[in-house]
Amino acid sequence: MDMADATVLHAIETELLTPNVIEAAIGRLTTRPESTENIDGQRHSLQKSLGTISKELQHLTDAIAQDGPTASVMAAIKEREQAQALVRAELERIDASLFSVDIEGLNIEALRQLDEWRGLLAKNVALARQLLRKVLDGKIVFIPKRDGHENWYEIAGEATLEKFFDSVESVKKRWYRYGDSNPGPVAENHVS
Numbered sequence: 001m002d003m004a005d006a007t008v009l010h011a012i013e014t015e016l017l018t019p020n021v022i023e024a025a026i027g028r029l030t031t032r033p034e035s036t037e038n039i040d041g042q043r044h045s046l047q048k049s050l051g052t053i054s055k056e057l058q059h060l061t062d063a064i065a066q067d068g069p070t071a072s073v074m075a076a077i078k079e080r081e082q083a084q085a086l087v088r089a090e091l092e093r094i095d096a097s098l099f100s101v102d103i104e105g106l107n108i109e110a111l112r113q114l115d116e117w118r119g120l121l122a123k124n125v126a127l128a129r130q131l132l133r134k135v136l137d138g139k140i141v142f143i144p145k146r147d148g149h150e151n152w153y154e155i156a157g158e159a160t161l162e163k164f165f166d167s168v169e170s171v172k173k174r175w176y177r178y179g180d181s182n183p184g185p186v187a188e189n190h191v192s
Contacts, residue, residue, distance in 0.1 A: 016159045046091050053084045110168050134163035
């Protein structure tokens with residue numbers, strides 16, 4: 001079992017938790033998938049929706065001033081206010097995506113976190129297993145191989161950097177602030 005633990009740890013350390021993989025993942029995180037033109041179109045559409053909602057709210061408020069509050073008018077106001085909040089949140093998210101990202105600073109912070117994780121991998125088996133649970137996406141499979149008189153095992157498994165980036169403060173501030181549960185898949189690596 002010690003040999004298997006050491007082999008898995010070595011594979012994670014040399015195949016996944018490397019500066020090149022982390023920097024590539026940051027590159028994927030910070031690349032805007034949509035063109036600025038598409039973002040501008042979305043922004044324009046959202047602003048138009050916001051204007052429409054504001055006019056509807058004004059008409060509903062005028063109705064209250066004229067006829068007094070009714071249950072249906074109050075429900076309509078509540079509905080429009082919720083829609084307005086959603087549109088504003090989406091506009092904030094889009095605006096945040098337009099700000100430049102300090103990729104160098106993000107790299108420095110992530111690589112510092114990487115050094116800490118790699119140091120923990122070397123400390124003891126209990127800590128290493130905790131970190132493995134964070135990066136492994138599913139189970140590790142040992143596949144028996146044979147070639148003539150030689151026997152060995154290949155190790156296969158999938159890993160993710162999602163929980164690694166959960167521990168990088170700059171990533172959390174940028175992506176989680178706007179209601180995203182996570183920044184999405186940032187890297188996928190097959191350990192073999």
